[in-house]
Amino acid sequence: MHVEEVFVKARFFRALVVAVSALASSAGFAGEVQVAVAANFTAPVQAIAADFEKDTGNKVVASFGATGQFYAQIKNGAPFEVFLAADDSTPAKLETEGMTVRGSRFTYATGALALWSAKDGYVDSNGDVLKKNEFTHLAIANPKTAPYGLAATQALDKLGLAQAVAPKIVEGQNISQAQQFIATGNAELGFVALSQIYKNGKITSGSAWIVPASLHEPIKQDAVILNKGKDNPVAKQFIDYLKGPKAAAVIKSYGYQL
Structure with a gap:
Protein backbone atom coordinates (compact mmCIF):
# COMPACT_ATOMS: atom_id res chain seq x y z
CA MET A 1 0.00 0.00 0.00
CA HIS A 2 1.39 3.41 -1.01
CA VAL A 3 2.12 6.05 1.63
CA GLU A 4 -0.37 8.46 0.01
CA GLU A 5 -3.11 5.82 0.12
CA VAL A 6 -2.41 5.16 3.81
CA PHE A 7 -2.54 8.90 4.50
CA VAL A 8 -5.88 9.30 2.69
CA LYS A 9 -7.41 6.36 4.53
CA ALA A 10 -6.13 7.65 7.86
CA ARG A 11 -7.56 11.08 7.18
CA PHE A 12 -10.91 9.54 6.19
CA PHE A 13 -10.94 7.45 9.36
CA ARG A 14 -10.25 10.51 11.54
CA ALA A 15 -13.05 12.42 9.83
CA LEU A 16 -15.41 9.51 10.39
CA VAL A 17 -14.50 9.35 14.09
CA VAL A 18 -15.09 13.09 14.45
CA ALA A 19 -18.48 12.83 12.72
CA VAL A 20 -19.60 9.88 14.85
CA SER A 21 -18.39 11.60 18.02
CA ALA A 22 -20.27 14.78 17.12
CA LEU A 23 -23.43 12.79 16.47
CA ALA A 24 -23.10 10.96 19.76
CA SER A 25 -22.42 14.20 21.57
CA SER A 26 -25.45 15.81 20.00
CA ALA A 27 -27.64 12.85 20.95
CA GLY A 111 -62.61 18.76 30.45
CA ALA A 112 -66.11 17.95 29.24
CA LEU A 113 -68.10 14.73 29.61
CA ALA A 114 -69.97 13.14 26.70
CA LEU A 115 -72.48 10.33 26.32
CA TRP A 116 -71.30 8.46 23.23
CA SER A 117 -72.24 5.56 21.00
CA ALA A 118 -70.22 4.16 18.12
CA LYS A 119 -73.51 3.93 16.20
CA ASP A 120 -74.59 6.90 14.12
CA GLY A 121 -77.87 8.38 15.33
CA TYR A 122 -78.08 6.23 18.46
CA VAL A 123 -77.48 9.05 20.95
CA ASP A 124 -79.79 12.04 20.50
CA SER A 125 -78.77 15.65 21.03
CA ASN A 126 -80.58 15.86 24.40
CA GLY A 127 -79.44 12.56 25.89
CA ASP A 128 -83.00 11.22 26.01
CA VAL A 129 -81.67 7.77 25.10
CA LEU A 130 -80.69 7.47 28.78
CA LYS A 131 -84.24 8.09 30.00
CA LYS A 132 -85.68 5.55 27.55
CA ASN A 133 -83.35 2.97 29.14
CA GLU A 134 -83.71 0.54 26.22
CA PHE A 135 -80.00 -0.33 26.04
CA THR A 136 -78.33 -3.41 27.53
CA HIS A 137 -75.01 -1.99 28.68
CA LEU A 138 -73.81 1.48 29.71
CA ALA A 139 -70.02 1.92 29.97
CA ILE A 140 -68.30 4.24 32.43
CA ALA A 141 -64.80 4.50 33.87
CA ASN A 142 -64.26 3.36 37.45
CA PRO A 143 -65.51 6.34 39.51
CA LYS A 144 -63.12 5.50 42.36
CA THR A 145 -60.00 6.02 40.26
CA ALA A 146 -61.10 7.95 37.15
CA PRO A 147 -62.50 11.50 37.49
CA TYR A 148 -64.55 11.15 34.31
CA GLY A 149 -66.17 8.05 35.80
CA LEU A 150 -67.01 10.06 38.91
CA ALA A 151 -68.48 12.83 36.74
CA ALA A 152 -70.62 10.22 34.97
CA THR A 153 -72.09 8.98 38.27
CA GLN A 154 -72.75 12.57 39.33
CA ALA A 155 -74.61 13.22 36.07
CA LEU A 156 -76.71 10.07 36.48
CA ASP A 157 -77.58 11.13 40.04
CA LYS A 158 -78.60 14.63 38.92
CA LEU A 159 -80.77 13.11 36.18
CA GLY A 160 -82.42 10.76 38.68
CA LEU A 161 -81.34 7.72 36.66
CA ALA A 162 -78.66 6.18 38.88
CA GLN A 163 -80.81 3.35 40.27
CA ALA A 164 -82.55 2.61 36.99
CA VAL A 165 -79.36 2.09 35.00
CA ALA A 166 -77.19 0.59 37.79
CA PRO A 167 -77.69 -3.06 36.67
CA LYS A 168 -76.56 -2.15 33.14
CA ILE A 169 -73.31 -0.37 34.01
CA VAL A 170 -70.00 -1.91 32.91
CA GLU A 171 -66.88 -0.30 34.35
CA GLY A 172 -63.57 0.24 32.61
CA GLN A 173 -60.40 0.61 34.64
CA ASN A 174 -59.95 4.01 33.00
CA ILE A 175 -61.70 6.18 30.44
CA SER A 176 -59.83 4.56 27.53
CA GLN A 177 -61.16 1.13 28.46
CA ALA A 178 -64.67 2.54 28.83
CA GLN A 179 -64.40 3.95 25.31
CA GLN A 180 -63.12 0.61 24.06
CA PHE A 181 -66.21 -1.16 25.44
CA ILE A 182 -68.36 1.19 23.38
CA ALA A 183 -66.20 1.18 20.25
CA THR A 184 -66.23 -2.63 20.10
CA GLY A 185 -69.99 -2.85 20.63
CA ASN A 186 -69.75 -4.53 24.04
CA ALA A 187 -71.75 -1.55 25.31
CA GLU A 188 -74.23 0.31 23.13
CA LEU A 189 -73.30 3.60 24.72
CA GLY A 190 -71.40 5.11 27.63
CA PHE A 191 -69.74 8.12 29.17
CA VAL A 192 -66.38 9.21 27.78
CA ALA A 193 -64.23 12.32 27.78
CA LEU A 194 -65.30 14.63 24.96
CA SER A 195 -61.64 14.81 23.88
CA GLN A 196 -61.73 11.12 22.92
CA ILE A 197 -64.39 11.63 20.26
CA TYR A 198 -63.94 15.27 19.26
CA LYS A 199 -61.49 17.11 17.02
CA ASN A 200 -61.55 20.59 15.52
CA GLY A 201 -65.15 21.40 16.33
CA LYS A 202 -66.93 18.14 15.55
CA ILE A 203 -67.62 14.62 16.77
CA THR A 204 -65.26 12.31 14.91
CA SER A 205 -67.41 9.15 14.88
CA GLY A 206 -70.74 7.75 16.03
CA SER A 207 -73.22 9.94 17.89
CA ALA A 208 -72.94 11.89 21.12
CA TRP A 209 -74.53 14.20 23.65
CA ILE A 210 -72.23 16.67 25.37
CA VAL A 211 -73.29 16.47 29.02
CA PRO A 212 -74.07 19.93 30.45
CA ALA A 213 -71.41 21.05 32.92
CA SER A 214 -74.17 21.76 35.45
CA LEU A 215 -74.74 18.01 35.88
CA HIS A 216 -71.34 17.31 37.41
CA GLU A 217 -68.54 19.00 39.29
Missing part, protein backbone atom coordinates in the same frame (compact mmCIF):
# COMPACT_ATOMS: atom_id res chain seq x y z
CA GLY A 28 -26.22 12.97 24.44
CA PHE A 29 -27.49 16.50 24.97
CA ALA A 30 -31.07 15.44 24.19
CA GLY A 31 -33.02 14.85 27.37
CA GLU A 32 -36.31 13.22 28.25
CA VAL A 33 -39.01 13.42 30.87
CA GLN A 34 -41.18 10.63 32.27
CA VAL A 35 -44.81 11.78 32.33
CA ALA A 36 -47.87 10.09 33.85
CA VAL A 37 -50.89 11.17 31.80
CA ALA A 38 -54.59 10.72 32.53
CA ALA A 39 -56.07 8.50 29.82
CA ASN A 40 -58.51 11.16 28.58
CA PHE A 41 -55.55 13.32 27.54
CA THR A 42 -53.85 10.63 25.42
CA ALA A 43 -54.38 12.12 21.96
CA PRO A 44 -53.63 15.75 22.91
CA VAL A 45 -50.42 14.91 24.76
CA GLN A 46 -49.19 12.78 21.87
CA ALA A 47 -49.59 15.76 19.56
CA ILE A 48 -48.03 18.15 22.09
CA ALA A 49 -45.13 15.76 22.74
CA ALA A 50 -44.38 15.55 19.01
CA ASP A 51 -44.27 19.37 18.78
CA PHE A 52 -42.16 19.56 21.95
CA GLU A 53 -39.59 17.14 20.58
CA LYS A 54 -39.49 18.97 17.26
CA ASP A 55 -39.06 22.36 18.93
CA THR A 56 -36.66 21.42 21.74
CA GLY A 57 -35.00 18.15 20.76
CA ASN A 58 -36.15 16.65 24.06
CA LYS A 59 -38.50 13.72 24.43
CA VAL A 60 -41.65 13.05 26.42
CA VAL A 61 -41.96 9.43 27.58
CA ALA A 62 -45.67 9.17 28.42
CA SER A 63 -47.59 6.50 30.32
CA PHE A 64 -51.42 6.53 30.23
CA GLY A 65 -53.91 5.40 32.84
CA ALA A 66 -56.41 6.34 35.54
CA THR A 67 -55.55 9.23 37.82
CA GLY A 68 -56.22 7.24 40.99
CA GLN A 69 -54.00 4.38 39.82
CA PHE A 70 -51.19 6.83 39.08
CA TYR A 71 -51.57 8.30 42.55
CA ALA A 72 -50.96 4.86 44.09
CA GLN A 73 -47.99 4.24 41.79
CA ILE A 74 -46.40 7.61 42.59
CA LYS A 75 -46.81 6.96 46.31
CA ASN A 76 -45.08 3.62 45.80
CA GLY A 77 -42.05 5.18 44.09
CA ALA A 78 -42.92 5.04 40.38
CA PRO A 79 -40.30 6.92 38.30
CA PHE A 80 -42.65 9.62 36.99
CA GLU A 81 -41.31 13.17 36.92
CA VAL A 82 -44.43 15.03 35.75
CA PHE A 83 -48.09 14.19 36.41
CA LEU A 84 -50.96 15.30 34.16
CA ALA A 85 -54.05 14.33 36.14
CA ALA A 86 -57.72 14.27 35.18
CA ASP A 87 -58.65 16.27 38.28
CA ASP A 88 -57.22 18.98 40.51
CA SER A 89 -57.64 17.18 43.84
CA THR A 90 -55.11 14.39 43.27
CA PRO A 91 -52.16 16.69 42.43
CA ALA A 92 -53.19 18.91 45.34
CA LYS A 93 -53.16 15.89 47.64
CA LEU A 94 -49.68 14.92 46.43
CA GLU A 95 -48.60 18.50 47.05
CA THR A 96 -49.80 18.44 50.68
CA GLU A 97 -48.00 15.12 51.12
CA GLY A 98 -44.72 16.67 50.01
CA MET A 99 -44.49 14.65 46.79
CA THR A 100 -44.30 17.59 44.36
CA VAL A 101 -42.19 20.60 43.48
CA ARG A 102 -43.77 23.59 45.20
CA GLY A 103 -45.25 26.18 42.88
CA SER A 104 -45.33 23.89 39.83
CA ARG A 105 -49.01 22.87 39.97
CA PHE A 106 -51.46 24.54 37.57
CA THR A 107 -54.67 23.76 35.68
CA TYR A 108 -53.77 22.86 32.11
CA ALA A 109 -57.31 22.06 30.90
CA THR A 110 -60.95 21.81 31.93
CA PRO A 218 -66.03 20.89 37.08
CA ILE A 219 -63.40 18.57 35.62
CA LYS A 220 -60.36 20.74 36.24
CA GLN A 221 -57.21 18.90 35.21
CA ASP A 222 -54.00 19.87 36.98
CA ALA A 223 -50.38 19.22 36.05
CA VAL A 224 -47.49 19.17 38.51
CA ILE A 225 -43.78 18.41 38.64
CA LEU A 226 -43.13 15.51 40.99
CA ASN A 227 -40.13 15.32 43.29
CA LYS A 228 -38.42 12.85 40.99
CA GLY A 229 -38.37 15.57 38.31
CA LYS A 230 -37.05 18.46 40.41
CA ASP A 231 -33.48 18.07 39.12
CA ASN A 232 -34.50 17.37 35.51
CA PRO A 233 -34.58 20.62 33.50
CA VAL A 234 -36.67 18.91 30.82
CA ALA A 235 -39.50 18.47 33.34
CA LYS A 236 -39.83 22.24 33.84
CA GLN A 237 -39.29 22.84 30.13
CA PHE A 238 -42.22 20.55 29.32
CA ILE A 239 -44.48 22.17 31.93
CA ASP A 240 -43.62 25.61 30.49
CA TYR A 241 -44.30 24.30 26.98
CA LEU A 242 -47.69 23.00 28.13
CA LYS A 243 -48.57 26.58 29.12
CA GLY A 244 -47.56 27.98 25.73
CA PRO A 245 -49.66 28.94 22.69
CA LYS A 246 -48.83 25.88 20.55
CA ALA A 247 -49.97 23.46 23.26
CA ALA A 248 -53.02 25.63 23.99
CA ALA A 249 -54.14 25.36 20.36
CA VAL A 250 -53.90 21.56 20.51
CA ILE A 251 -55.77 21.39 23.83
CA LYS A 252 -58.63 23.56 22.51
CA SER A 253 -58.89 21.51 19.33
CA TYR A 254 -59.88 18.48 21.43
CA GLY A 255 -62.76 20.29 23.12
CA TYR A 256 -61.08 21.32 26.35
CA GLN A 257 -61.38 24.75 27.91
CA LEU A 258 -58.24 26.49 29.20
Whole structure:
Protein backbone atom coordinates (compact mmCIF):
# COMPACT_ATOMS: atom_id res chain seq x y z
CA MET A 1 0.00 0.00 0.00
CA HIS A 2 1.39 3.41 -1.01
CA VAL A 3 2.12 6.05 1.63
CA GLU A 4 -0.37 8.46 0.01
CA GLU A 5 -3.11 5.82 0.12
CA VAL A 6 -2.41 5.16 3.81
CA PHE A 7 -2.54 8.90 4.50
CA VAL A 8 -5.88 9.30 2.69
CA LYS A 9 -7.41 6.36 4.53
CA ALA A 10 -6.13 7.65 7.86
CA ARG A 11 -7.56 11.08 7.18
CA PHE A 12 -10.91 9.54 6.19
CA PHE A 13 -10.94 7.45 9.36
CA ARG A 14 -10.25 10.51 11.54
CA ALA A 15 -13.05 12.42 9.83
CA LEU A 16 -15.41 9.51 10.39
CA VAL A 17 -14.50 9.35 14.09
CA VAL A 18 -15.09 13.09 14.45
CA ALA A 19 -18.48 12.83 12.72
CA VAL A 20 -19.60 9.88 14.85
CA SER A 21 -18.39 11.60 18.02
CA ALA A 22 -20.27 14.78 17.12
CA LEU A 23 -23.43 12.79 16.47
CA ALA A 24 -23.10 10.96 19.76
CA SER A 25 -22.42 14.20 21.57
CA SER A 26 -25.45 15.81 20.00
CA ALA A 27 -27.64 12.85 20.95
CA GLY A 28 -26.22 12.97 24.44
CA PHE A 29 -27.49 16.50 24.97
CA ALA A 30 -31.07 15.44 24.19
CA GLY A 31 -33.02 14.85 27.37
CA GLU A 32 -36.31 13.22 28.25
CA VAL A 33 -39.01 13.42 30.87
CA GLN A 34 -41.18 10.63 32.27
CA VAL A 35 -44.81 11.78 32.33
CA ALA A 36 -47.87 10.09 33.85
CA VAL A 37 -50.89 11.17 31.80
CA ALA A 38 -54.59 10.72 32.53
CA ALA A 39 -56.07 8.50 29.82
CA ASN A 40 -58.51 11.16 28.58
CA PHE A 41 -55.55 13.32 27.54
CA THR A 42 -53.85 10.63 25.42
CA ALA A 43 -54.38 12.12 21.96
CA PRO A 44 -53.63 15.75 22.91
CA VAL A 45 -50.42 14.91 24.76
CA GLN A 46 -49.19 12.78 21.87
CA ALA A 47 -49.59 15.76 19.56
CA ILE A 48 -48.03 18.15 22.09
CA ALA A 49 -45.13 15.76 22.74
CA ALA A 50 -44.38 15.55 19.01
CA ASP A 51 -44.27 19.37 18.78
CA PHE A 52 -42.16 19.56 21.95
CA GLU A 53 -39.59 17.14 20.58
CA LYS A 54 -39.49 18.97 17.26
CA ASP A 55 -39.06 22.36 18.93
CA THR A 56 -36.66 21.42 21.74
CA GLY A 57 -35.00 18.15 20.76
CA ASN A 58 -36.15 16.65 24.06
CA LYS A 59 -38.50 13.72 24.43
CA VAL A 60 -41.65 13.05 26.42
CA VAL A 61 -41.96 9.43 27.58
CA ALA A 62 -45.67 9.17 28.42
CA SER A 63 -47.59 6.50 30.32
CA PHE A 64 -51.42 6.53 30.23
CA GLY A 65 -53.91 5.40 32.84
CA ALA A 66 -56.41 6.34 35.54
CA THR A 67 -55.55 9.23 37.82
CA GLY A 68 -56.22 7.24 40.99
CA GLN A 69 -54.00 4.38 39.82
CA PHE A 70 -51.19 6.83 39.08
CA TYR A 71 -51.57 8.30 42.55
CA ALA A 72 -50.96 4.86 44.09
CA GLN A 73 -47.99 4.24 41.79
CA ILE A 74 -46.40 7.61 42.59
CA LYS A 75 -46.81 6.96 46.31
CA ASN A 76 -45.08 3.62 45.80
CA GLY A 77 -42.05 5.18 44.09
CA ALA A 78 -42.92 5.04 40.38
CA PRO A 79 -40.30 6.92 38.30
CA PHE A 80 -42.65 9.62 36.99
CA GLU A 81 -41.31 13.17 36.92
CA VAL A 82 -44.43 15.03 35.75
CA PHE A 83 -48.09 14.19 36.41
CA LEU A 84 -50.96 15.30 34.16
CA ALA A 85 -54.05 14.33 36.14
CA ALA A 86 -57.72 14.27 35.18
CA ASP A 87 -58.65 16.27 38.28
CA ASP A 88 -57.22 18.98 40.51
CA SER A 89 -57.64 17.18 43.84
CA THR A 90 -55.11 14.39 43.27
CA PRO A 91 -52.16 16.69 42.43
CA ALA A 92 -53.19 18.91 45.34
CA LYS A 93 -53.16 15.89 47.64
CA LEU A 94 -49.68 14.92 46.43
CA GLU A 95 -48.60 18.50 47.05
CA THR A 96 -49.80 18.44 50.68
CA GLU A 97 -48.00 15.12 51.12
CA GLY A 98 -44.72 16.67 50.01
CA MET A 99 -44.49 14.65 46.79
CA THR A 100 -44.30 17.59 44.36
CA VAL A 101 -42.19 20.60 43.48
CA ARG A 102 -43.77 23.59 45.20
CA GLY A 103 -45.25 26.18 42.88
CA SER A 104 -45.33 23.89 39.83
CA ARG A 105 -49.01 22.87 39.97
CA PHE A 106 -51.46 24.54 37.57
CA THR A 107 -54.67 23.76 35.68
CA TYR A 108 -53.77 22.86 32.11
CA ALA A 109 -57.31 22.06 30.90
CA THR A 110 -60.95 21.81 31.93
CA GLY A 111 -62.61 18.76 30.45
CA ALA A 112 -66.11 17.95 29.24
CA LEU A 113 -68.10 14.73 29.61
CA ALA A 114 -69.97 13.14 26.70
CA LEU A 115 -72.48 10.33 26.32
CA TRP A 116 -71.30 8.46 23.23
CA SER A 117 -72.24 5.56 21.00
CA ALA A 118 -70.22 4.16 18.12
CA LYS A 119 -73.51 3.93 16.20
CA ASP A 120 -74.59 6.90 14.12
CA GLY A 121 -77.87 8.38 15.33
CA TYR A 122 -78.08 6.23 18.46
CA VAL A 123 -77.48 9.05 20.95
CA ASP A 124 -79.79 12.04 20.50
CA SER A 125 -78.77 15.65 21.03
CA ASN A 126 -80.58 15.86 24.40
CA GLY A 127 -79.44 12.56 25.89
CA ASP A 128 -83.00 11.22 26.01
CA VAL A 129 -81.67 7.77 25.10
CA LEU A 130 -80.69 7.47 28.78
CA LYS A 131 -84.24 8.09 30.00
CA LYS A 132 -85.68 5.55 27.55
CA ASN A 133 -83.35 2.97 29.14
CA GLU A 134 -83.71 0.54 26.22
CA PHE A 135 -80.00 -0.33 26.04
CA THR A 136 -78.33 -3.41 27.53
CA HIS A 137 -75.01 -1.99 28.68
CA LEU A 138 -73.81 1.48 29.71
CA ALA A 139 -70.02 1.92 29.97
CA ILE A 140 -68.30 4.24 32.43
CA ALA A 141 -64.80 4.50 33.87
CA ASN A 142 -64.26 3.36 37.45
CA PRO A 143 -65.51 6.34 39.51
CA LYS A 144 -63.12 5.50 42.36
CA THR A 145 -60.00 6.02 40.26
CA ALA A 146 -61.10 7.95 37.15
CA PRO A 147 -62.50 11.50 37.49
CA TYR A 148 -64.55 11.15 34.31
CA GLY A 149 -66.17 8.05 35.80
CA LEU A 150 -67.01 10.06 38.91
CA ALA A 151 -68.48 12.83 36.74
CA ALA A 152 -70.62 10.22 34.97
CA THR A 153 -72.09 8.98 38.27
CA GLN A 154 -72.75 12.57 39.33
CA ALA A 155 -74.61 13.22 36.07
CA LEU A 156 -76.71 10.07 36.48
CA ASP A 157 -77.58 11.13 40.04
CA LYS A 158 -78.60 14.63 38.92
CA LEU A 159 -80.77 13.11 36.18
CA GLY A 160 -82.42 10.76 38.68
CA LEU A 161 -81.34 7.72 36.66
CA ALA A 162 -78.66 6.18 38.88
CA GLN A 163 -80.81 3.35 40.27
CA ALA A 164 -82.55 2.61 36.99
CA VAL A 165 -79.36 2.09 35.00
CA ALA A 166 -77.19 0.59 37.79
CA PRO A 167 -77.69 -3.06 36.67
CA LYS A 168 -76.56 -2.15 33.14
CA ILE A 169 -73.31 -0.37 34.01
CA VAL A 170 -70.00 -1.91 32.91
CA GLU A 171 -66.88 -0.30 34.35
CA GLY A 172 -63.57 0.24 32.61
CA GLN A 173 -60.40 0.61 34.64
CA ASN A 174 -59.95 4.01 33.00
CA ILE A 175 -61.70 6.18 30.44
CA SER A 176 -59.83 4.56 27.53
CA GLN A 177 -61.16 1.13 28.46
CA ALA A 178 -64.67 2.54 28.83
CA GLN A 179 -64.40 3.95 25.31
CA GLN A 180 -63.12 0.61 24.06
CA PHE A 181 -66.21 -1.16 25.44
CA ILE A 182 -68.36 1.19 23.38
CA ALA A 183 -66.20 1.18 20.25
CA THR A 184 -66.23 -2.63 20.10
CA GLY A 185 -69.99 -2.85 20.63
CA ASN A 186 -69.75 -4.53 24.04
CA ALA A 187 -71.75 -1.55 25.31
CA GLU A 188 -74.23 0.31 23.13
CA LEU A 189 -73.30 3.60 24.72
CA GLY A 190 -71.40 5.11 27.63
CA PHE A 191 -69.74 8.12 29.17
CA VAL A 192 -66.38 9.21 27.78
CA ALA A 193 -64.23 12.32 27.78
CA LEU A 194 -65.30 14.63 24.96
CA SER A 195 -61.64 14.81 23.88
CA GLN A 196 -61.73 11.12 22.92
CA ILE A 197 -64.39 11.63 20.26
CA TYR A 198 -63.94 15.27 19.26
CA LYS A 199 -61.49 17.11 17.02
CA ASN A 200 -61.55 20.59 15.52
CA GLY A 201 -65.15 21.40 16.33
CA LYS A 202 -66.93 18.14 15.55
CA ILE A 203 -67.62 14.62 16.77
CA THR A 204 -65.26 12.31 14.91
CA SER A 205 -67.41 9.15 14.88
CA GLY A 206 -70.74 7.75 16.03
CA SER A 207 -73.22 9.94 17.89
CA ALA A 208 -72.94 11.89 21.12
CA TRP A 209 -74.53 14.20 23.65
CA ILE A 210 -72.23 16.67 25.37
CA VAL A 211 -73.29 16.47 29.02
CA PRO A 212 -74.07 19.93 30.45
CA ALA A 213 -71.41 21.05 32.92
CA SER A 214 -74.17 21.76 35.45
CA LEU A 215 -74.74 18.01 35.88
CA HIS A 216 -71.34 17.31 37.41
CA GLU A 217 -68.54 19.00 39.29
CA PRO A 218 -66.03 20.89 37.08
CA ILE A 219 -63.40 18.57 35.62
CA LYS A 220 -60.36 20.74 36.24
CA GLN A 221 -57.21 18.90 35.21
CA ASP A 222 -54.00 19.87 36.98
CA ALA A 223 -50.38 19.22 36.05
CA VAL A 224 -47.49 19.17 38.51
CA ILE A 225 -43.78 18.41 38.64
CA LEU A 226 -43.13 15.51 40.99
CA ASN A 227 -40.13 15.32 43.29
CA LYS A 228 -38.42 12.85 40.99
CA GLY A 229 -38.37 15.57 38.31
CA LYS A 230 -37.05 18.46 40.41
CA ASP A 231 -33.48 18.07 39.12
CA ASN A 232 -34.50 17.37 35.51
CA PRO A 233 -34.58 20.62 33.50
CA VAL A 234 -36.67 18.91 30.82
CA ALA A 235 -39.50 18.47 33.34
CA LYS A 236 -39.83 22.24 33.84
CA GLN A 237 -39.29 22.84 30.13
CA PHE A 238 -42.22 20.55 29.32
CA ILE A 239 -44.48 22.17 31.93
CA ASP A 240 -43.62 25.61 30.49
CA TYR A 241 -44.30 24.30 26.98
CA LEU A 242 -47.69 23.00 28.13
CA LYS A 243 -48.57 26.58 29.12
CA GLY A 244 -47.56 27.98 25.73
CA PRO A 245 -49.66 28.94 22.69
CA LYS A 246 -48.83 25.88 20.55
CA ALA A 247 -49.97 23.46 23.26
CA ALA A 248 -53.02 25.63 23.99
CA ALA A 249 -54.14 25.36 20.36
CA VAL A 250 -53.90 21.56 20.51
CA ILE A 251 -55.77 21.39 23.83
CA LYS A 252 -58.63 23.56 22.51
CA SER A 253 -58.89 21.51 19.33
CA TYR A 254 -59.88 18.48 21.43
CA GLY A 255 -62.76 20.29 23.12
CA TYR A 256 -61.08 21.32 26.35
CA GLN A 257 -61.38 24.75 27.91
CA LEU A 258 -58.24 26.49 29.20
